[in-house]
Amino acid sequence: MTENEQQSNFIRDIINSDLESGENESRVHTRFPPEPNGYLHIGHAKSICLNFGIAEDYPNGKCNLRFDDTNPVKEEEEYVESIIEDVKWMGFKWEDRLYFASDYFQQLYEHAVQLINIGKAYVDDQSAEEIRDTRGTLKDPGADSPHRTRSVEENLTLFNKMKAGEFGNGEKVLRAKIDMVHPNLNMRDPVIYRILHASHHRTGDDWCIYPMYDWAHGLEDSIEGITHSICTLEFEDHRPLYDWFLDQLGVYHPQQIEFARLNLNYTIMSKRKLKLLVDDCHVKGWDDPRMPTISGLRRRGYTPESIREFANRIGVAKRDGVIDIALLDHCLREDLNKRALRVMAVLDPVKVVITNYPEGQAEELDADNNPEDESAGKRKIPFSNELYIERSDFMEDPPKKFFRLGPGREVRLKHAYYITCTDFIKNENGDVIEIHCTYDPATKGGWSDDGRKVRGTLHWASAKHAIGAEIQLYDNLFNVENPEAGGDNFIDNLNPNSLTKSKNCKLEPSLTDAKQGINYQFLRNGYFCLDSDSTQENLVFNRTVGLRDSWGKKQK
C-alpha cells in the first residue's frame, strides 16, 4: 500500500459484495455507537475511522453518531460532550444524525411488549444470584426459571408494574425465552430489561426500567436503518442473539460484523482502567498528554491527520494482535514534518560567549520557518555575543565521531555563523558553566565561500533576547510492553519517568506569540506544542514526540 491510499479490508469486501448483489437497496450506512461512560481513546479512533471512513468512501454512505446510553448509573453528560468534541476534532461529520439510544426507550419498550405477546419473553422474580446459579456453566446446561411459564397476561401486567415503579431494584427482570440448555451462554434466556431507580442524564426519572445492550443495540441499528453494524470481536458470541431478536420482531435486520480491537504496546486501552488512572490521580486527567485518549493525544500535539493515517495503516482484520507504538510515532512524525514551524529552543542551556563579537551589539538573522514548505516563509532571529546552546552539544574531551563543539573544534550555529571553541570554564563541581568561542564574520548566515566543511550544526538562542519556558517531556506511561498482563496490577507497571519537566529552557523570542493548536519543531529536539495550562507569564510546552535520533541510539 502506498501512503495515504485507502487500505481495503474484509469489511469493505463484504460491503462491496453486498453492493454488487443489491443488498440493502445499495445503501451503505454505518454507525459509531459509544457508551458515554468515559473518554474516547485511540482504540475508539480506529473504530471511528473505520465507520466514518466507510461512509465517506462510498457513494451516499452515511455514518451516525449514536450514544448507547442505556445504563444511567455509569453514564454522564460530561462524557457525551467530550465524545462529540473528539469525533468532530477527528474531522468526521454526522450532519443531523446525532442519536441517543435513550430517544428510543419508548420504542424499545413497545417491542418488549411485542416479544411478551408472542410468548418469547417473561418476567422473572429470581435474584441476580439465582439467575447466575441457574444459567449453568461452560460445560453444564442451565435450568429453567420457575417463572418461565407465566401467561402472556401475567407477564404483561408484571412488566407494566416494573415500568410503573412498583418494584425495587433487582426485584424483577424481563428475560427473553430462548433456550436454557443452549451451548451459547448468551442464548440462555438473557435479561433484556432490569429495574434501575436511577436518573438518566437525558431522560431524567421518566424510566426506572432500562434495556440491556443485547436487546437495545440491534433495535437501535434497525430503527436507524444501519446496513453494516460493525463491532469488536467479543460480540461475536452475541450475534446469534442480535439476529434472534430482530427475527422474532420481524423488523429490518442489519448485519453485524466483528473486527479485532486495537491494542498498542506500552499502553492500556480499557476505559475502566483509564478511568482509574484519572480517579486515583496517577495522571492529571482524561486529557493528560500521556493518556491514549483522543483528548490526551490532542493536548500532546497529535494531529487528526496523523491518527487517521495510523488507523489506515494498521488495517482491519479478525486476528487480534498488538500494534507497535513506533508505528503511531512514525505516522505522527511524518505529518508533523510537513507542517511544523521550525524554531530554536535550548532545553538544557549552557552559556557561550563569542569573544570577538562586540559586546552590546546585536543583529537579526534570517531563518526558514519550514524547509519542507516554502510558503511558510521566513522570520528574524536575534544574535548577540552571549548565547545559549544545548549542554549535550559540548564535550570537554569529545571522541572523533562527535560532530559538535569541543576545545578547538568548529561548528555552525544554525542560520548564524561558524564558531570555534577557544576555552571553557568549570565551576567547583566540575560542571562546564561557560564556553568561549570566536566567530568567523565571513560565515554569516551559516555559509562560507572557501569550501570549508563543518560537520556539526547547533541550535542556539541569544541570551539577552531569549524567553524562558517550562518544557514537559514525555515517555511511555507504562514501562512494560503489556501493562495489563498482570491483570489489575497494571498500576505497578506505571513508568515513574513518564513526565520530565525542564524549567529553565531558553527559546527564541518569536515563541512569545506561540498559539495553542500549532505544531512547532524545536530544531534537533523534536515536535512541541503549547500546553493548555500555559500562561503568558509561565509558558509551558509539551514535547509531542522526539525526532528520530540515530546518534543517540548509537551511543547506547
Added chain:
RNA sequence: UGGGGAAUCGUUCAAUUGGCAGGACAGCGGACUCUGACUCCGUCAAUCUAGGUUCAAAUCCUAGUUCCCCAACCA
C-alpha cells in the same frame, strides 16, 4: 470443559480466491544534509504442525497444536 473465533517476516496488513509470498513499521548498512532530522538506496526476514489431493497449495481435504472471547440485572 460446551460454544464462538483466529493462526503468514520481530510487529502488522496483503496475496487477482489453486499460479513467482508483497507492502508498511521496526532492525541493520550506506548516500545526502545548514536539523546526527527529512529524503533516497540497499539489506535481513514469514505461510502453526503432520499427512493427503494437484503439474502446482498460504489458499482445498483429514488429523492435531497454540492463542483469544463467553458463565454482569456492563457495553
